[in-house]
Amino acid sequence: MSKAVIHAIFDDEEPLMASAKSLHAQGVHIKDVFTPFPVHGLDAAIGVPRTRIAITAFIYGLTGASLATLMMWYMMISDWPTDIGGKPSFAYYMNMPAFIPITFESTVLCAAHGMVITYYLRCWMLPGVKAKNPDPRTTDDKFLMVIETKEENKGNIESMLKNGGATEIHHK
């Protein structure tokens, strides 16, 4: 059983959205859609699950807060407590108010950078990676839908795409 890959190009987002919704409803697997800008609702229409990247940011943030706490406790309280300006370093909780700013900054630093690094790795976007869009016009004004299907369904899907407003259809 051979697989067919269809690239359908749309000129506007409304026909793209409508086609994506009707194809998805009929159980056609839309592998991906390449668009010049974020089309709201398209991710849900083709069944992209909600990203968990915000959860990773939260975990990185907690890590940052813990690392900052540990660092300041070790350096100011445990390793070499000093009395600076009449503010002795007896215990962590006593000095804690003065540690809040750096704890906060460290939380933000780790959450932001951790999340962004995760994002680039998860999307596999790195300097030197080959362009992922199959057609260069999709970063300008064209919308490209990639459909993977069985050879025998090809004709049916193509006519649905044409009726839905696709301006070009290519086979890969």
Next chain:
Amino acid sequence: MQHESEIREPLILGKKSYHEITEDIVRPIEGKASKYWYMLLTISIICFLWGIGCLAYTIGTGIGVWGSNNGVDWAFDITNFVWWIGIGHAGTLISAVLLLFRQKWRMAINRAAEAMTIFAVMCAAIFVLLHTGRPWLDYWLFPLPNQFGSLWVNFNSPLMWDVFAVSTYFSVSLVFWYTGLVPDFAMIRDRAAKPLAKKIYGIMSFGWGGSARHWHRFEEVSLVLAGLSTPLVFSVHSIVSTDFATSVVPGWHTTIFPPYFVAGAVFSGFAMVLTLLIIVRKIYNLENYITIKHIEYMNIVIIVTGSIVGVAYLTELFISWYSGVEYEQYAFLNRATGPYWWAYAAMMTCNVISPQLFWFKKLRTNLTFTFIMSIIVNIGMWFERFVIIVPTLCRTFLPSTWNMYSPSFVDWGIYTGTIGMFFTFFLLFTRYFPVIAQAELKSIVKSSGQEHKEKHAHGHAHAAHH
């Protein structure tokens, strides 16, 4: 699709297709630079080089070449540091706070404003790194294991908080800016005709393709970064203000400083965005994207933050009188009537009185007036920092330490140099980077574009007629 009320003015003027937006944004990058661009770049580079010369002289000889002295030991360095870092705040406010508030007008200006933030923080960093006196030992600011028997940095000190705040702010702003740039670099890559440009933009675009999954993650990352940057930007200038507020110097030891500094920062930052964008929209013909409405919105932010700053000045005066502390009272009397009264007068005129003129719609929609005002505001905000620092330090508790301050040519040289550096980087940015976040802008054509709004309004009228 999103719908926007007809009574809101369109954010994109004219009849623009997606392709036309691409063409408009990419024109300065693919076309030849105008002679004005070369002229401005030459002037900026000359200032920049003069600054590098003064910087080298300072490092080679020591900060004795500055005008700072025993009483006034903080002067131009910290004034300029606070001024630059304050300017930077508008970029984050536009890209993060306005994103959280879903203000669509941010999309035409956020890219340039964020670039401004990054360059301004770089300028600010030069002053803090230099004012330590021995900049080759600046790594001592970081909590590194050392040969002095594990003598650590002091985490109780606001100066230490500053190290963490400014470095976090710079790196997070840079990452936020770059993540937004990636799809636009991909657009330039995909249409580049010259192989070298294709190669360079290809590397910079990280292989972005605009997949629905990637856009989905992109939007989530932008939202979370905005959520993180919003408290970050408020924390940075609050922490900068604690450099003063946690001291026991009369005139500095005030709890009003953090909010007052943040408002002042946003105030001066928006003024700088206006200075830059009024020129950019003219030179690169972006009047359809950075419209008069955008300018007006920014001027409204200037009225709000300028008024907060004005109220803060008056509150400071009232509280110093009401406190009954004679040192506190003298500090403020000295600012207004002492040897630097002219700096105080300049600050009050530029920051309190002049922004109130923007209550007139005629004035806040006038480009020439706005441009002049944007420069006046930044002069005023520079004087604010000068007034807080120099007149205070030249008249402290012990009258025998009282002395005057005047900047040396090196002080002026380094300051001029940072202005040159800022404009050099900004001019290069406008030439090689997409000045407007075109991908985001394309997403609002159908809701905020003039053509679509008019069509929609007609549709309604038609329906009502029947």
